[in-house]
Amino acid sequence: MDLKSLDRRFKLRVDEGDLENFIEPLLTSIQDEAPGVRLAITSWGDSQFEELISGHVDLGIMRLNDTPGNIRSKLVGHMEACIVLGEAHPLFHQDKASLQELLDHKVVKPHWRHNRKSSFSRTEHKLRQQGYNLQPALETDSLMATMQAVKQGMALVTSRSIGDLFLKIMCPQGAITKVKILPVPQEVIELDENKGRLPIHILWHERFNNDLAHRWLREQIIHFMRESPWMHPPI
Structure with missing residues (x-):
């Protein structure tokens, strides 16, 4: 397959915390190897599979354990979860917190897409x-809304990749620490x-299994996700 001449558009469903990994x-890689490839990336809706x-979608990334028979999946690895606190949170000066301590105050969390059989749901x-x-005060896919919630004293439950992104945005080098990760x-x-780690799978329909261009893209994503500092590859 000649990647340089490949002219194709791929639709991906990926939530923000997973997208940050790759x-x-x-x-x-696309710019260097396959400049004719175009991507359309959005978060998951309610339709899922x-x-x-x-x-309508070529590839998806989700936290789950099983899929319908015609949907292929591969475990990319496990990603750490974490708690992000802003300086307005009452527990900001602690290095760790119990679950009840966190739940005694407002919590914000992203819309994590998973099915009822997932380890997260269990x-x-x-x-x-x-x-x-476990009712959060705010559930949102918006990073802007999440950032405002953290600034106003809500605890954010999220992936470590998003936690580090918040540190980078809200605590630029040399600035006074305004957020911390617990x-x-x-x-x-x-x-x-999974001991607090989130299992991350990449999904595709079996019709694309032997599609060379599709295989190249999904193998690129798997490789880059496993190279991410936040991902623990499967043993």
Whole structure:
């Protein structure tokens, strides 16, 4: 396959926390190796698998454990989760916090797309059984809204990639620290089968399995995600 002459548009569904793992090197690779390739990248909607099944989407990245039979998936690795606190949060000067301490104050979280059989959902269910109220004050896909929530004292539950992005944006070099990253509470790690790490899968319809251009793109994404400092490759 001649990548230099490849003229194709790929549609991807990727949420912000996963996109941060690979977008910069992927764009560089496309520019250097396949300049005719075009990307259309948006976050997941509520349809999830339907867009892959219909062919409306070429590739997706999601935290899940199983897929319909005609959807192929590959475990890219596990990404650490974290807690981001702004200086307005009452727990800002602590180095760690219990789950109940965090839940005693407002929490913001992104719309993490996962199905009810995912490890994330199972952990949520176990925590609710123990009496924890896990209702966030704000759920959003907007980084701007999330940043404002953190500035106003909400705790952000997110991936480590987004946590580091917040540090970079809100605490430029030499500036006074305005945000900090805390580990996931021990109560969550003890119940979670992945010990507080998020399993990340790449998904595609089986019709594209032997498509050389499609294979090149998904292998590029897998490679760059596994090279990311936030990703723990599967053992």
